[in-house]
Amino acid sequence: MSSRLLSRAPQDTPGTWKSYVGLAAILLISAFPVYWMFVIATSSDEAVMSSPPALIPGDQLMVNLREVFTMQDVFFTASLINSLIVALAVTASTLFFCSLAGFAFAKLRFKGNNVLMFIVILTLTVPNQLGVVALFIVMNELGWNGTLLAVIAPGLVTAFGVFYMRQFIGHAIPDELVEAARIDGALTLRIYWTVVVPAIRPALAVLGLLTFVATWNDFQWPLITLNGTDFPTSMVALSDLASGNYVVYRRVLAGAFVATVPLVILLLLGGRQLVRGIMEGAIK
Amino acid sequence: MALTDVRVAHTEEPKHAPPKRPKFWLHRFDTKTFPYLMIAPFFVLFAIFGLFPLIFNAVVSLRHWHLIDKEKNGWVGFDNFTKLAGDSDFWDALVNTFGIFILSTVPQLLIALMIANLLNRKLRGATFWRIGILLPYVTPVAASSLVFAVFFSRDNGLANWFLSLVGFGQEQPLDWRAGTWSSWVAIAVMVNWKWIGYNALLYLSAMQAIPKDVYEAAAVDGAGPWRQLWKITVPMIQPVVLFTVVLSTIGGLQLFTEPMLFDENPAQANGGYDHQWRTISQLIYRVGWSDLNLGYAAAMSWALFLIILVVAGINALVTRRLGGGK
Numbered sequence: 001m002s003s004r005l006l007s008r009a010p011q012d013t014p015g016t017w018k019s020y021v022g023l024a025a026i027l028l029i030s031a032f033p034v035y036w037m038f039v040i041a042t043s044s045d046e047a048v049m050s051s052p053p054a055l056i057p058g059d060q061l062m063v064n065l066r067e068v069f070t071m072q073d074v075f076f077t078a079s080l081i082n083s084l085i086v087a088l089a090v091t092a093s094t095l096f097f098c099s100l101a102g103f104a105f106a107k108l109r110f111k112g113n114n115v116l117m118f119i120v121i122l123t124l125t126v127p128n129q130l131g132v133v134a135l136f137i138v139m140n141e142l143g144w145n146g147t148l149l150a151v152i153a154p155g156l157v158t159a160f161g162v163f164y165m166r167q168f169i170g171h172a173i174p175d176e177l178v179e180a181a182r183i184d185g186a187l188t189l190r191i192y193w194t195v196v197v198p199a200i201r202p203a204l205a206v207l208g209l210l211t212f213v214a215t216w217n218d219f220q221w222p223l224i225t226l227n228g229t230d231f232p233t234s235m236v237a238l239s240d241l242a243s244g245n246y247v248v249y250r251r252v253l254a255g256a257f258v259a260t261v262p263l264v265i266l267l268l269l270g271g272r273q274l275v276r277g278i279m280e281g282a283i284k
Numbered sequence: 285m286a287l288t289d290v291r292v293a294h295t296e297e298p299k300h301a302p303p304k305r306p307k308f309w310l311h312r313f314d315t316k317t318f319p320y321l322m323i324a325p326f327f328v329l330f331a332i333f334g335l336f337p338l339i340f341n342a343v344v345s346l347r348h349w350h351l352i353d354k355e356k357n358g359w360v361g362f363d364n365f366t367k368l369a370g371d372s373d374f375w376d377a378l379v380n381t382f383g384i385f386i387l388s389t390v391p392q393l394l395i396a397l398m399i400a401n402l403l404n405r406k407l408r409g410a411t412f413w414r415i416g417i418l419l420p421y422v423t424p425v426a427a428s429s430l431v432f433a434v435f436f437s438r439d440n441g442l443a444n445w446f447l448s449l450v451g452f453g454q455e456q457p458l459d460w461r462a463g464t465w466s467s468w469v470a471i472a473v474m475v476n477w478k479w480i481g482y483n484a485l486l487y488l489s490a491m492q493a494i495p496k497d498v499y500e501a502a503a504v505d506g507a508g509p510w511r512q513l514w515k516i517t518v519p520m521i522q523p524v525v526l527f528t529v530v531l532s533t534i535g536g537l538q539l540f541t542e543p544m545l546f547d548e549n550p551a552q553a554n555g556g557y558d559h560q561w562r563t564i565s566q567l568i569y570r571v572g573w574s575d576l577n578l579g580y581a582a583a584m585s586w587a588l589f590l591i592i593l594v595v596a597g598i599n600a601l602v603t604r605r606l607g608g609g610k
Contacts, residue, residue, distance in 0.1 A: 008499070009498075009500070010404045010491070010517070012406060012496065013405055013406060014405065014406045014407075015402075015407045019402055019405055020407075022402050023402060023403070026402075027413065027416040029477070030416060030417050030420050030477075030481060033420075033432065033477065034428075036442070037431045040431075048440075049439075050440065051440050051445070052440075053445060098326075100322045100325075101323040101326050104319045104322040105323065108322075110319040110320065119327075123330055127534055127589065127592065128334055128338075130585045130589045131334070131585070132585070133337075133581045133585055134336070134338070134339075134341040134344055135333065136572070137340070137578065138336065138337055154333035156329055157325050157329050159330070187314050188314050188318050189318075213421075217422075217425060219424075219426050219540070219541045220540045220541065220565070220569075223569075224569070238424075238426045239426060239544070239545060239550050240551075242433070242545060242550055245549065247548065249437075252430055252434070253430060256424075256426070256427035256431065259424055259426075260424060264419070267418060267419060267422045271415030272411060272415065274415070274422070275411065275414045275415055275418065275485060278421075278486065279486070280489070
């Protein structure tokens, strides 16, 4: 009996009550900081400074939010709009350019296809963050520092996206389908639009989610290029909110909460796709 | 079948007017040149915003490059690197970076492995659990770091309250930011919280790809679940372990947001009053955009790049050796 039990692969072994207790604990730890962010965001100074600190939400959310949105030199409202513009622009462009390039690499015959694809994969290993000093100088020459362009332009197309799309298109679309469309006289761009795009919607959803999350959350480069301007992204505005000689926790975390809400909504709507994308070998 | 029907239909139309067939030059352009246009955006953008900055970084590091005080700007050879070698700020930051890196990477990957093992069962609501552990991954690092910054405050911080609950209440509340180790631990907690779920999913996906008969064969030896995990599962998912080790080395050694926002006044990029938790990325930011000395910051970037290359290489080798020994 016991050897029969053991001969099962783990994924066929039903979870015991211990597995569920463990998972519930992990979920609690995963959710607690976000929950507590909300607690402080809704609390008064007295509740934040009491001992033990507040653990259940208060009724000061509106008061705290008003302070966040009206604070001078933080530009919180504008920062949310800016983050939305940047994340949407980068996501849309990444989806378009990556799927176009992925289609070319997966289905079209041209000289140097394999070599060029190898170069794309090679660029995956280059840590971009290390070039920030020179990137800053490049943006200075272009006159883009301090504008949203400086944040949008470097993210317009990614090596990971090209690679991911090539893999997906390679599996999802039979060569015959492309050939048939060509015999019917369709040009490549038309095949892309009428054959490829409808077939890769799931992959577009996954890549779109990953890109949006990464772009919205990006901190270091936006801080470098946008800090001190009137056009921060919400992450830069958050660091402004937390800077200064006298920091008000409930205000900082009210801002942090507002900047987190869109992503929690995204997780609720697209969690399934996000899980699949990461399990298919996504990189950050 | 349908395809041949269409072709037959075409041949029956007048010969000198093939339907919808593009003109010769257009067809040629479409099949010969257009594919290059489709992949061009990636290469052009990568060249401008990825490759060029990396190479140009080397040029900058060999120059005195000050943003405001431009009079002394010019070639200085390896002066920036000589200065770096004797700069205690740099070496202190390197020690901090490594300390935080180890505290945040080792538990991260081990716990992720445990969680993946927990998820690698026949579970009710499997998707629900998987989505749940991704909450830290989608939460902005800036936001979660600020939460933890409050969590680890000395007076009335939740961390100290939890400590007192489990019997570690002290006369003096623990000042997490004051000590070297305590500040490293606090920052490591932030990194661990953020990345454990993500890595668990990577491990889980590799675990589910292991052929089931591997386990059936091992059951003859009477391998229990624990032995099963370490003797079969872990060696079988070694490529993914290697991948996560390299990935977290690259990410961990460039740690920036967490130490930045742990500071009581982030704009200063101090990393504590005695710089006890200032990482290299933070120092680069400070030198480059506070002191405005871009040449020196570029030299530091190159040094960090080489360090990452070496450490990632060593870690990859060690991981492979450990896995191969089984």
